[in-house]
Amino acid sequence: MSVVRVEKLNKVYGSSENPVNALCGIDLAIDPGDFVAIMGPSGSGKSTLLHLIGGLDQPTSGSVWLGDTDISTLSDKTLSRLRRKKIGFIFQFYNLLPTLTARENVALPLLLDRVPRKTALERADEVLALLGLADRAGHRPFQLSGGQQQRVSIARAMIVHPMLMLGDEPTGALDTRSGTEVVELLREVSAKGKHTVILVTHNPRVAAYADRILYLKDGTIADDERLGGSHPSASEIHKHLNGIIAETERKQP
Amino acid sequence: MSVRHAILALLYQRPMYGYELGKHLAPALQVERDIKPGQIANTLARMEEGGLLECRVEAGDGPDRKVYRLTKRGLKELRNWYLTPEIRDYRVGDSFYIKLALGLLGGPVPVEPILKEQRRKLYQELHAANEIRRKAGAQSASPWLLLLENAIAHLEADLRLIDMCEARLDELKTYKPPAPVSKTRGRPRKETQDRPGGEEAGRSTPTVEGESAK
Numbered sequence: 115m116s117v118v119r120v121e122k123l124n125k126v127y128g129s130s131e132n133p134v135n136a137l138c139g140i141d142l143a144i145d146p147g148d149f150v151a152i153m154g155p156s157g158s159g160k161s162t163l164l165h166l167i168g169g170l171d172q173p174t175s176g177s178v179w180l181g182d183t184d185i186s187t188l189s190d191k192t193l194s195r196l197r198r199k200k201i202g203f204i205f206q207f208y209n210l211l212p213t214l215t216a217r218e219n220v221a222l223p224l225l226l227d228r229v230p231r232k233t234a235l236e237r238a239d240e241v242l243a244l245l246g247l248a249d250r251a252g253h254r255p256f257q258l259s260g261g262q263q264q265r266v267s268i269a270r271a272m273i274v275h276p277m278l279m280l281g282d283e284p285t286g287a288l289d290t291r292s293g294t295e296v297v298e299l300l301r302e303v304s305a306k307g308k309h310t311v312i313l314v315t316h317n318p319r320v321a322a323y324a325d326r327i328l329y330l331k332d333g334t335i336a337d338d339e340r341l342g343g344s345h346p347s348a349s350e351i352h353k354h355l356n357g358i359i360a361e362t363e364r365k366q367p
Numbered sequence: 368m369s370v371r372h373a374i375l376a377l378l379y380q381r382p383m384y385g386y387e388l389g390k391h392l393a394p395a396l397q398v399e400r401d402i403k404p405g406q407i408a409n410t411l412a413r414m415e416e417g418g419l420l421e422c423r424v425e426a427g428d429g430p431d432r433k434v435y436r437l438t439k440r441g442l443k444e445l446r447n448w449y450l451t452p453e454i455r456d457y458r459v460g461d462s463f464y465i466k467l468a469l470g471l472l473g474g475p476v477p478v479e480p481i482l483k484e485q486r487r488k489l490y491q492e493l494h495a496a497n498e499i500r501r502k503a504g505a506q507s508a509s510p511w512l513l514l515l516e517n518a519i520a521h522l523e524a525d526l527r528l529i530d531m532c533e534a535r536l537d538e539l540k541t542y543k544p545p546a547p548v549s550k551t552r553g554r555p556r557k558e559t560q561d562r563p564g565g566e567e568a569g570r571s572t573p574t575v576e577g578e579s580a581k
Contacts, residue, residue, distance in 0.1 A: 155530065155533075155534055298501055301501070317523075318489075318490070318493065318522070318523045318526035318527060318530075319493065319497070319519060319522075319523045321490070322490055322493035322494045322496075322497050322522075323494070323497050324494075327490060329486075336483075337483055337486070337487070339487050339490060341490055341491060341494040342491070342494050342495070342498065
């Protein structure tokens, strides 16, 4: 079964005299464990689509299914509970609480769910260690680099074992190197934990890590492309760079 | 590929004889095929003639061998080479550019799917490159990794260019190429030859700026 299923999704902003059609009849299904990048020019509807999938906004018409739940019919209260338990969000500017330590920030979704503080903090430490941030657990956000803050926010997203992780320009505020580290981490997290990840990004390098790229244009899906696997033609790059391949393979007997 | 500078760079490390240089050249230049001994011998001879290298004949176990070392001049040349920036060749002959420019004139295929197919292909390549990079690991010390980074950066730039083309497509489609310029053949006409600098003027007469664009 698809993790996410979107049917005839429409979103109109603005007044009835001046309607802005942000999304026009989107149909989409996303498989479990897929790593998906949503791309497209500004104003093409990428963020709107992500927000609707994450239940942060209500569609004008159409439906969004998370597993077997149609979230477009839920009450605000049920929806926010579902968001907290089933979806991990990663934002461009991390959205960490500045007065809390990294450990407390990561534990927050559990604390809000009334998990005992001790258990929640232990779980937070485990996830931080998994992401190579054990030595940063006691730091507050301002004591961390941008890349580290984003990794903490990935830990926070992971802690509830979400069925879906959503990222809105998660590398948008980072330099190339930290951005690459963050997306490689997400990729690894997605592969190891069988997490389904959907990212909105402007950055082609980041998008190319995905298994699938959705290209939005004027509120519709203009292209939907699967990367890797079925395309042996991508081996051209291997041909050019066979030295690296040889070396990599030598290192991994 | 600059065999000459590779030779200078290797000899900067230590003096070597010809056969040794030959063995080290391919890995230093990071090419797979061997460079022909004849080519190396020729280059060495020319470089010695030019005063970049000096050579001493040494008796060894086998036949005598010529050991090459850098001269002051060679060292200077090597320094200059290192400090001279390399400019990439942005050719108008770029195959995708040609396809796009011709496609914009109007053809059996609209420009949109041309961009779409190009983008798909570039993403496949970038995905493959990312995978290689991920597997190699950030810790790999190999200079090869820089070549991979170079490929990734260029693929990224190519993809950004596709996005830009798409965003500007409506404008691009309004472009009308200038009418072909007709060149005068044979001898320039007499009156232009009489004026000072007549030949230059004669050549440019038929291509008055603006007129051909109308």
